[in-house]
Amino acid sequence: MDNYIRWFQRFIWIGIVMNMVFALPALFAPALLTSVVGLPPVLSDPWLENAGMLLVGISLFYMPSGFNAPRFVIHSWLCVLSRLVAVAFWIYLIDTSNTPTVFVPMLYGDLSMFLILGVTLFMGSTPAHRPWALLVDGWHAWCQGWEARWHRHGFRVGLLITLLVLGFIGYETWYNMLRVVPEEKFTSDEDHFKYAAIGLGIEARIPYYLFAVLPQMCPEKMPKPGGWEAFGFLYENGRDLPIGMAKRQIGYPTVEPNCALCHTGSYRASASDVAKPIATAPANTLQLQAFQWFAYDCASDPKFTTDAVMTAINAKFQLGFFERLYNRYLIIPMAKTALLKQKQAYAWQKLRPAQGPGRTDTFNPTKMVVFGFPDDSTIGTVDLPQIWNQKPRESLYLHWDGNNNDIHERNYAAAMAVGATPQSVLPESFNRVTQWLLGTKPPAWPFALDQARVAQGKPIWDNNCAGCHEFGKADTGQVTTQIDQLGTDPHRLDSFTVGLVQAFHGFKKPPFDFNAYRKTQSYSNTPTDGIWMRAPYLHNGSVPSLWDLLQTPDKRPVVFNTGSDVYDPVKVGFITSGAQVQAPTYFRYDTRLEGNHNSGHLYGTQLTDAEKWALIEFMKTL
Template sequence: MRQRSGMRSLWFGLALLLAVLGWLLFRSDRQDLAGDLDRFKYGSLGGELVAGIPYPIFVALPQVFPDLLASHARQGRRADGSGPADYRAFGLAWESGRPLPIGFSIKRLGVERVTVNCALCHTTVYRLTPDQPPRHADGGPGHTVDLQGLLRFLFASARDPRFSASILLPAIEQQSPLDWHERAMYAALWIPLTRLALRVAEDQLAWMEQKPAWGPGRDDAFNLPKYVLTQASWDDTVGNTDFPALWRLGERSGHLVHAGGEARKVAAVIATSTLGTGALPFGGFDARRQWLERFLSDLAPPPFPGPVDSALAAHGGALFASHCAVCHARDGARTGQAIPVEEIGSDAEHVSTFQAKDARRMNRVTAMLGMDDAELQAAQGYVARPLLGVWLLAPYLHNGSVPTLDDLLTAPSQRPVLFYRGYDVLDTDKVGFVASGADAQAHGFRFDTRLRGNGNAGHDYGTGLTAPEKRALIEFLKTL
């Protein structure tokens, strides 16, 4: 383990050296963005130096490696193996007329480079029926986004002998014609450096192959910084956690944040998450972080897109007040607090992932980088969040182990053991996404609640209500 840690540190140091050389040698341009929403979806967080991939290389990879795309992409694949032949295969939201999906930024640093931003994991894709075009909810949980599949595709491409100038340059020039000077630069510099950077990143993330798969809509939220940013030794913890919604974060002032209460204020969440995209805390880092905090402070979810029975919802509102409001109303007595695992009964794996020793290591890193607002603490339990846009938050619980609200109000022993997550068609009756049947199986990820970190037990509040009461409560939850 010590030898592996030393090799990881060597790779990391080499990548940092190359990045610094790139910073010294190449110029940067401003982005031309239409407004705040455009900035959220496509604006740079400053990660070009460490994590940027030249745009022509990035867009060429699905064409050069269609076999690797098919083997690593789960979203949108059909029984015959057909499906999207670009990055949409990973469940990403892509607006018409845009060169890349939502959540990808293109900014010049020597060449145009692609990096990711918050919108990649925080844009919800949904449809009311299978024959409708997808809709997007800005700031919502990216339940279709197969981040691990995307990473595996990029890493497999970099390992492949076809990742070479002789193969990539013709594919690049189909999209972006190059002059002789640019061809020489790509052959001698950009292609080999990109391949090296991806190999370094794969080494830094090799631990994820020893743990249960994330599946779409999730990542291992605190093992990522623990192993990558603090270079902690690998352990056997499993922290797979759903991407949360970012709506109206201004109302979370004074609350614990992150699923396990690992941060005491929103600023720490944004600072550390931005750092995790590859951005370094200089060159406008604080200004970008502060802008994000302002933008997300009042970003609202879309309203429920179907009819709501107002009389039934009113009855459900009274049930919510008596059974749920203490933890989930904006001013609830326990809203924003961490409910101990012993009380809530949910899968405890996430809470075990980030302990006091891990928080101390992370805080030393951020303090060294001058990030005063980034202090974290050990996981406390599971945070009771104020409910917003509930109809788009499925699957439910911190690990996405319960497909619909109807299932959540069912006794844990009777909840689905196996279902498919990542399909984007709404189940407006049970409230969630369609999680069974041929279409869900063809487009989704098989989720097994018996695997570590995937448990669907706990949060049995409301399970004792009568069937009509549950129906009324769900009708009210559509309005939040």
């Protein structure tokens, strides 16, 4: 037995060394640790340092067993049990994490230590010091002690009071933090698309009360005075939330984005008109990146304190006593922590040209935030696409680079990029949106048409464009032209990597199960239905109108303003110059910046001006 105990004590010290290999970097170099093991940089925060500190503390408690295991036999079995707890934790992370392979070596390490320590201690212990005997003795002692206390009146009263207090605290915690309130039911599929939750994880949701007061918390950081409209959010019918923001309540009310946030656009015939929202159109006014960084920077501001936030909330809402209590001490601090973690996770955005209205980086968030890839400096910024008319797009290779031909996969991947997880997503709600999108038609051209010119433009379209961009043609929805021949900005193409394809295909957590992704060498021939409402053009939104697209690159605008929804029915696009787009809320798009180039796609540039105008008139009808 002594020999087994000696080996047990030796492995206790080996285990302490293993703990220190993780604990010391976690304490003093958390960013280096996450980089080495391949975790997302968002985990390089004080919580990782706290984990290192706790692991050092646990290792200190291992030491008595390392010196004299027989003397501290219960303590020694707790050391074995701690390894089993670690095994269960790693299994949980492997099952739920987006980077499961990172945790496999840790699982093997703790599992090996559990087996070695358990076997050596068991073999080196007398029968009376083995787990079952110790548990039986402990149970008998506990029962005897409980029986002796139960006969005391004061103990029974104290126990009753304790249970009542704990029960009340438990109920209030469930009610304010965990209670699932049924989602609002929408009769209209379009309203469901606009306002129903699709199921994002807790860190991707913002507490409803905080969302309501955030603009007034940091007004100096807003693009202009007012509310969320300053970032291009669209409101309708007097609703308290903009289109694309859904209310979801699990304990406390929260706000989460859904598909409509990035896929509801608007237009006006003139600056004096009321904007007309178009569901499933590109969100041409939405400044998503600016909205993100406003929230991050506001949460980083020294004046963003719990007291200040609660003062603003209490001035606007009538909260109950316990609701105020949970918001003050749990909900608001949790939200601030989540925003600061996201700020760190998305710091890579500051190393690239600003996205501006109607654009986002599609796959870099998936690479770096979801899968934990290191920053490869690629630029994936693209113009937000329309999502109407999905039925004829089934089996076509879409995304700008034609990397996937499965609509369900594309939709789930988009949701995952903004914070949905296999555990949080709401399949019924999500599938209702998907089914509705299959049959949703593109908006008809809302202005007058020159029918004679439309007729002139039809054969020009057939001879120059239809082969790649009309439904039913063999090349539509396919990648047929190499990037050097196409000539458009290659950055988005380069940002989607073979490594990301492999990561997608290795992600098997229903309902997220990706099999159809591929790496291509150019951009896809996208269908052009509803093309009038999809300005600006090319994958990166670098050409403001169809007229400009039919010019050679040297004649296309080099710098122009975006963010307006006032429509130019002549050139077919949104206005980009003049007094209406000089306000600071509009974005100055510079095509000379990396990822913003307006080169390539020379098709149609050889036409005469008369032919171009006729072609444009016909394309208004698509």
